[in-house]
Amino acid sequence: MKAVELNPPGSFCNWKPSTLEELKNNSIADSFAGANLLFENEYVKLWDITLAPGERLPFSKKNTNYSWTCLSGGQTISHYTDGTIRMYKIEKGETTFFQFKNKHHVSDLENVGKNIVVIHILEYKHEDF
Structure with missing residues (x-):
């Protein structure tokens, strides 16, 4: 997964007003x-x-560890509560593991590419990694 930072932490200047209002x-x-x-x-x-x-998932809070696999490849953007905006280029078959157990990580997800993006997420309910 390749990431490009579009907006730095601590700044909300490049946010769409509707996205900031939602947050x-x-x-x-x-x-x-x-x-x-x-x-x-x-x-x-x-x-x-x-x-x-053009479709987008709203902000949600992740409190568990999880892994995901991208079944399609694609290009997405995520907004984070500290102001950061990142664009991701994800390859088909790419898998990543995230450690968010008890961290209250908040983000959204928007497909900004030209094709459908399909991601499967395995959320671990109780395991400590």
Whole structure:
């Protein structure tokens, strides 16, 4: 995954007013708001994110460790609560692991590419890594 920082931490000058308004005034859901839950047991949740070009998932708070695999490849943008905006170029089949257990990480996800982006996320409910 290649990342390019479009806006630095501590600054909100390059944010769309509607995105900043959403962050300030809307309640932020836990886990992967807007994603489709495909499977859940006592240990994991399996999520599907399928975004057409221009589609966006709202801000959500991640409090667990998780991994994802991109099934399609694509280009996305995420906004973070510290003001950072990053654009990501993701290759088909790329897999990444994130450690957010008890960290309250908040971000959104928008498909800014020309093709559908499909990402499957395996969220670990109780494991400590």
